[in-house]
Amino acid sequence: MSADLDVPAGHTVTRGAATPQQQSNAAPKPGDGVLAAPAAVARASDRGARIVVVGIAWAWHVTIGLPAVLGVRTEFAEPAVVLGCWALVAVAGAVAGVLLLRGTPLPPWPLAVLLLAADAAVFAAVGERHLFGAANWVWGTLGWFFVLMLWGRRAVGLVVLLTTHTAIALVAVLASGPDAAALARFTMYVYGTFSLQLAVFVGGMTIVGLARDRAATAAALHTMAAERAAAERGLRERRDRLALAGAAAGRVLGELAYGAADPDDPEVQRRCVLAAARLRRMIAESDDVPDPLLHELRAAADLAERNGLPIDLVTIGNPPPLPVEIRRQLADPLAAHLADARGWARLTVVSGPDEVVVSLVTPDREGPEATGPPPGEYDHGPVQHLYERDGDIRWAQTRWRK
Numbered sequence: 001m002s003a004d005l006d007v008p009a010g011h012t013v014t015r016g017a018a019t020p021q022q023q024s025n026a027a028p029k030p031g032d033g034v035l036a037a038p039a040a041v042a043r044a045s046d047r048g049a050r051i052v053v054v055g056i057a058w059a060w061h062v063t064i065g066l067p068a069v070l071g072v073r074t075e076f077a078e079p080a081v082v083l084g085c086w087a088l089v090a091v092a093g094a095v096a097g098v099l100l101l102r103g104t105p106l107p108p109w110p111l112a113v114l115l116l117a118a119d120a121a122v123f124a125a126v127g128e129r130h131l132f133g134a135a136n137w138v139w140g141t142l143g144w145f146f147v148l149m150l151w152g153r154r155a156v157g158l159v160v161l162l163t164t165h166t167a168i169a170l171v172a173v174l175a176s177g178p179d180a181a182a183l184a185r186f187t188m189y190v191y192g193t194f195s196l197q198l199a200v201f202v203g204g205m206t207i208v209g210l211a212r213d214r215a216a217t218a219a220a221l222h223t224m225a226a227e228r229a230a231a232e233r234g235l236r237e238r239r240d241r242l243a244l245a246g247a248a249a250g251r252v253l254g255e256l257a258y259g260a261a262d263p264d265d266p267e268v269q270r271r272c273v274l275a276a277a278r279l280r281r282m283i284a285e286s287d288d289v290p291d292p293l294l295h296e297l298r299a300a301a302d303l304a305e306r307n308g309l310p311i312d313l314v315t316i317g318n319p320p321p322l323p324v325e326i327r328r329q330l331a332d333p334l335a336a337h338l339a340d341a342r343g344w345a346r347l348t349v350v351s352g353p354d355e356v357v358v359s360l361v362t363p364d365r366e367g368p369e370a371t372g373p374p375p376g377e378y379d380h381g382p383v384q385h386l387y388e389r390d391g392d393i394r395w396a397q398t399r400w401r402k
Contacts, residue, residue: 041215042208047101049204050151054097056200057144061090065137072135078125085118085125086137089145096148108149112161115145119165123172131176132185139169139189143197150201158201162194249275274339276303293319293327294349297358300335301347310344317351322400329383330398334360337387337396354402364394 069086073079092111099106119138126136134140146161173186252271255261261268294315301313322330338345341362348359386397 039212042212045211046152046204046208049207050100053144053147053151053200053204054101057093057141057148058097060144061086061093061137061141064134065141068134069137072130072133075127075129076125076135077127081121081125082135085122089115089118089141093145093148096145100148100151106149106151108153108157111149112146115142115149116161116164116168118142120168123168128176131172132182132189138165139193143193147197147201151204155198155202155205158198162198166190166194270339273303273307274336291319292324293322293330293356296327296331297334297347297349300331300338304338304341304345309338309341311338311341312344312346314346314348315351316349319349319351319356320353320402322356326383326400329381329385330356330358330400333385333387333398334358334396337362337394356400357397358399359395359397362394364389364391 065086069082073083076082092114096106096111119142122136122138123131126133130136132139142165143162146158146165150157150161169186169190173182176182178186248271252261252268252275256263256268263269298313301311304311334347337360338347341360342365343363346361348357348361350357350359382400384399384401386395386399388395
């Protein structure tokens with residue numbers, strides 16, 4: 001009863017309207033469900049691709065590059081430089097791999113400069129004899145670590161790094177006094193490493209995009225199917241309720257038409273008001289309006305006013321989006337009590353993001369209860385119904401909590 005306010009009779013008051021920010025926080029974002037599933041699928045696909053790329057880079061560096069380096073380390077022009085650069089790239093690759101698998105943004109360009117410096121040092125240190133051998137591990141390994149560092153970014157960055165790697169290799173080949181065979185091997189090596197790593201990079205990004213698009217399409221189709229099924233179910237339920245309400249109204253009209261009911265009888269008048277309120281509320285609940293609950297309550301209040309009952313409608317806050325079933329449980333009991341009201345009525349709606357309270361106060365009158373349960377408290381699922389009378393007023397309240 002604390003929600004009731006002293007307002008002059010015959011006035012409708014709206015107070016405490018929520019700000020746009022509060023409304024946006026209370027209302028669910030449209031399309032959240034449709035966007036969440038594609039994003040989850042894209043993350044799963046992207047994580048799988050990241051694991052594959054990290055595995056390839058480390059397998060190449062450890063199982064191919066390291067044995068070849070150790071096997072001919074005494075034949076290098078500068079063995080310490082080759083082994084030191086291998087270890088340096090391993091540390092940089094470990095950092096890049098861990099950050100990539102954790103989804104942490106990488107600092108690609110500082111690492112890229114470090115790897116390119118190691119690239120140039122290794123080409124200078126392996127010597128001419130092993131320039132095109134497996135011991136010159138930068139040919140096959142370095143590009144994969146470029147892929148790790150630039151994963152998720154534009155392919156142009158990878159092209160720039162691979163091109164720089166190719167230029168460093170070309171300088172080393174030209175410095176060794178190459179012949180036609182050396183240039184042919186250089187071209188073959190560049191094509192093999194450049195094309196493979198770029199293809200994996202672009203292919204991984206493409207697969208992630210396709211997975212996201214397909215998941216978005218599937219989610220949209222499922223959402224449409226669910227909405228169509230819900231609409232069809234709601235239409236069937238509405239037809240059933242309309243048939244019940246129409247039957248109740250038909251019985252009253254039939255009794256009046258055949259003279260079996262007296263229009264001056266208060267009970268007959270109450271039955272007519274209740275049937276009209278139910279039909280009016282059913283029409284109002286399907287209207288496309290910003291606040292359906294307030295719209296339905298105003299429809300019941302308008303009907304009471306047309307029957308000569310002065311009524312105050314006080315609203316505080318904006319109700320959150322509520323399903324039709326919840327709105328019906330909030331409005332129906334009070335519409336029934338309005339059918340019994342005499343003298344005046346005050347209808348109060350207090351709303352917040354997690355709670356809606358609807359209260360009705362009317363003068364009490366002698367006689368048994370015409371409608372509704374006896375005084376007390378009742379739970380109907382998520383909606384609580386309270387009803388009290390003390391000889392002066394009758395107070396009814398419905399309350400929904402999230």
